[in-house]
Amino acid sequence: MDGELWDLTDASGVPTGATFRRGDPDFPKALFHIVASVCVLRGDGLVLMTRRAAAKDWPLCWEFPAGSALAGESSAEGAVRELEEEAGVRVGVDELEFVGRVVEREALFDLYFARVSGDPVLQLDPEEVCESAWVPFSEALRRCDVGDMAGPWVLRLEQLGERLRELVGRSPE
Numbered sequence: 001m002d003g004e005l006w007d008l009t010d011a012s013g014v015p016t017g018a019t020f021r022r023g024d025p026d027f028p029k030a031l032f033h034i035v036a037s038v039c040v041l042r043g044d045g046l047v048l049m050t051r052r053a054a055a056k057d058w059p060l061c062w063e064f065p066a067g068s069a070l071a072g073e074s075s076a077e078g079a080v081r082e083l084e085e086e087a088g089v090r091v092g093v094d095e096l097e098f099v100g101r102v103v104e105r106e107a108l109f110d111l112y113f114a115r116v117s118g119d120p121v122l123q124l125d126p127e128e129v130c131e132s133a134w135v136p137f138s139e140a141l142r143r144c145d146v147g148d149m150a151g152p153w154v155l156r157l158e159q160l161g162e163r164l165r166e167l168v169g170r171s172p173e
Contacts (some may be wrong), residue, residue, distance in 0.1 A: 008028060034110060035068050038111075041086075041113070048066060050110050051132070056128065062149045063153055065087050066082060099167065102156050143160060
């Protein structure tokens with residue numbers, strides 16, 4: 001959302017002490033903000049995908065719930081907040097497993113993995129999400145391959161998809 005305040009970090013994710021307001025012009029060169037996402041796995045082996053609202057960039061494209069960490073938030077805290085805001089799914093920071101990081105032009109994208117029990121009741125934020133689906137992980141990859149996912153996800157899944165596949169396929173401890 002325009003007006004959000006983000007911490008600026010160096011290339012390794014260390015905060016610089018400076019902030020940037022979303023929507024302002026001239027994002028500083030060689031600095032980044034944190035974007036975080038959670039791939040949520042239900043007990044039946046399906047993962048949660050959300051479809052971006054028509055008014056957002058990459059309209060009507062699929063993704064895993066994601067968004068920018070706000071000033072003062074850790075990457076994991078931002079991931080947990082975004083998942084709850086966009087889909088109504090609550091997990092704790094301690095329930096996240098870090099999948100990996102992708103360095104993008106202005107963002108450090110962190111992907112997390114979390115398991116949930118049962119069939120969580122979703123509460124979609126209509127300003128962010130217009131639809132959701134619980135799908136096999138292979139369907140998420142197919143949607144990426146055929147261009148149904150938001151563009152940034154192509155590189156993200158090229159780099160992190162194999163590790164995510166391992167986590168999705170691993171038996172719960």
